[in-house]
Amino acid sequence: MTSLRVAVVTGSNKGIGFGIVRTLCKQLENGIVYLTARDEGRGKEAVAKLNQEGLQPKFHQLDINDGESVARLREHLKTVYGGVDILVNNAGIAFKRASTEPFGNQAAITMATDYRGTLDVCHSFHPILKPHGRIVNVSSMNGVKAFDELSEENKAHFRAIKTEEDINLLLKDFIEAAKEGDHKSKGWPSSAYGTVKLGLICGTKLLGEAVQKDRPQDDILIMACCPGHVRTDMSSQQGVKTIDEGADTPVYLALLSSGSTEFNGKMYFDRALVEFM
Template identity: 50%
Template sequence: MAKVALVTGSNKGIGFACVRALCKQLNGGIVYLTSRDEGRGKTAIEELKKEGLNPSFHQLDINDQESITRLRDDLQKEHGGLDILIQNAAILFKEKDPTPLAEQAKITMATNFTAHLNVCRTLFPILKPGARVSSVASFVAPMLWKKITDDLKKRFNTVKTEDDVVKLMAEFVELAQTDKHKDKGWIDSAYMTTKMGVCALTKIQGEAMLADSRDDILVNCADPGWVKTDLSSGTGNKTTDEGAETLVYVALLPPGSKTHGKMFSDCKVNDFW
């Protein structure tokens, strides 16, 4: 049976490159390119068709629960579930953006962590046996890990549930509103904090899948590296296709692979915490 794959936020950048790679590597597979804006999504589809590829399109706004639910229902109806999920959608305030950290924290957390978690909670129930989940983490997560206090590291190391991670992320946002986040060991970066949150969430979800009745479902995350995208203002030492490599590697881990809840860098496990 043909595998069904889906990439969030994939009308451009690394997500677009992931769709391209999956179309090439999944023989006979069905690959969904998703975009919040239907017009931009369909334009991206046409670009890939010019390359001889044949992705499918589905509208998806990860900040809209109705949109996520509609996607789930359509996948269940059309394909009986999902085999591969690459969670790519994310936002980043540029370094010189004048928006106060308090506001950056709320907006960035809402997309990069809360919406990410909502996609997981909505789509995980329709994952098929042998499914793979690959979420975009970042090299900034290990950078944050080196800068936070030992007490905060201990708190990350002792999370047991998704809600434990949710509480940590909510604490950062709340403290940032009154500029008291440093008093509790956090640093001045909403983006780095959200990506550490994704890593912590992945750890919990990967371990939870070991007790799932569906066999061989793996949940991991991946650091694409420093990639030339809109988020990096065109800087970086990797192309988008190179940035997609580790994400797609994780999404295509072969049957029987035992790695779960980890972050990968350059197609290898990065045990930074």
């Protein structure tokens, strides 16, 4: 057990996640930062790069789509540190515009990681989250755009969400429509990534409400954010921000001081609140 503050960043061997680890290593006082990746070799190479900068992150293998992998990391953190203080859920996928993968498959695969995998990590880590803990789910303004492109009927369904199962059913309907090729006629956007990230924003809101109800005295915050258009492999290096600039808002939220309850369950972009729906 230790009084050190422990941070975990998923999908962080490159891109925005790597920038978040680097920034946390510099800004997290009395802290330990875990860089995680599905591939152990790539993860350790990323740690070595940061070591060359004088930073000392630790590595642990993590595949957010593998329940056993998630459980191994959770138990490691619980045994060694008594829990975790900061979780930044950065791991995610996005298909390129030129992808030949059928749109329905794109929707299902994206949901499995960007929504289901992310929320599974949140649920798994919730019991070991220490008082004053912070969870930051990296989402996207594409989720906001997806909401704007919904039919009025589907907008009403999203506004009426009360439980995670409500989100699951909506995303299931979207995937089924995408596989049938009639998602547009059924009032859904043409962006699988945006629609799934909308689901994540809604899921984050529910998680924030739940933790406030279950642990009201623990000052735990669960938030979503958009890092911006960042130059990464995912964006084909077309972004306007560096990975360190993209890390700014996620790290800002992860390091919020006590008494920042107004942030809980909400969505942020460039440190500013995003209100929609």
